[in-house]
C-alpha cells in the first residue's frame with residue numbers, strides 16, 4: 001500500500017484524507033496548523049507544524065495540494081529527503097530554471113515527480129508532442145468572477161497570452177495550462193474569461209499537429225470548499241495514487 005504525506009490540508013487535502021483508497025495518509029503539514037489538525041481528526045494521521053519533522057516521517061510520496069509558492073519552497077527539500085512528489089500546483093514548473101533544478105534533484109536521488117491530470121483530460125496523448133510536431137495548443141478557460149477574485153457584470157476576457165505569464169497573474173486558477181505545456185512540450189496560448197453567468201469551471205482545449213486536430217471540452221463541477229478548484233482535480237490525484245502500485249498501466 002502506498003503511504004503518502006500530505007503537504008497542503010485545504011480543499012483538495014480534505015478530499016484526499018477522506019477517500020483513502022489504495023493508499024494511506026501517514027503525515028500532514030500545512031502553514032495553517034488548524035487545517036492540518038482538522039484533517040488529523042478526520043484521518044487519524046499526525047499533524048506537524050514543522051516541515052522538517054513532517055518530511056522525516058516514513059512515507060513514499062509527498063502529495064502537494066498547497067500553492068505554487070509551497071512547491072518552490074518545499075519540493076526541492078522533499079526530493080533531498082528521498083521522497084517522491086506529486087505536484088498539483090504545477091504552475092511552479094513554468095519557471096524553466098526551477099524546473100531544471102528540480103528535475104536534476106529527482107535524478108540525483110532517483111525519485112519521481114508526478115504531475116496529475118488535474119482539472120483537465122487529454123494530457124496522456126498530448127505527450128505525442130514530445131516526439132511529433134505540434135502546431136498549436138490553445139486553452140480557453142471560463143470561470144465565475146468570484147473564483148478568480150474579480151467582480152465583473154458581464155463575460156470579460158481577463159487574460160490573453162502565454163501560459164507562463166497567465167500563471168504568474170492567476171497562480172491559483174490556471175495550473176492546467178502549465179500541465180498542458182509540459183505534456184506537449186509546446187507553448188500554450190491561454191484565454192481566461194470571467195463569466196458571471198457560469199457556475200462551472202470550463203476548459204476548452206484545441207490542439208493541432210502532425211497527428212491531426214483535437215478539441216476537448218471539460219465542464220467541471222467546482223469542489224465543495226474552493227470554487228476555484230474543480231472537483232476533478234482532487235479526483236485525478238486520488239486515481240493517480242490508487243494506480244501507483246498497479247501492474248496495469250493505462251494511457252500513454
Ligand SMILES: NC(=O)C1=CN([C@@H]2O[C@H](COP(=O)(O)OP(=O)(O)OC[C@H]3O[C@@H](n4cnc5c(N)ncnc54)[C@H](OP(=O)(O)O)[C@@H]3O)[C@@H](O)[C@H]2O)C=CC1
Pocket residue numbers: 007008009010011012013029030031032035065066067068069070073088089090117118119120171172173175176179225226228229230233
Ligand atoms: N493542476 C491542476 O489542475 C489544479 C491545481 N490546483 C491547485 O491545487 C492547489 C490546492 O488547491 P485547493 O486545495 O483547492 O487549495 P486550498 O487553498 O483550499 O488549500 C491549500 C492549503 O495549503 C495551504 N498552503 C498554501 N501555501 C502553503 C505553504 N507555502 N506552505 C504550507 N501550506 C500552504 C493553504 O493555506 P492558506 O489558506 O493560508 O493559503 C491551504 O490550507 C492550489 O495551488 C490550486 O491552485 C487546483 C485545481 C486544479
Ligand SMILES: O=C([O-])CC(=O)C(=O)O
Pocket residue numbers: 118119171172173174175176177201202220228229230231233
Ligand atoms: O480547477 C480548475 O478548473 C483549474 C485550476 O484551478 C487550475 O488549473 O489551477
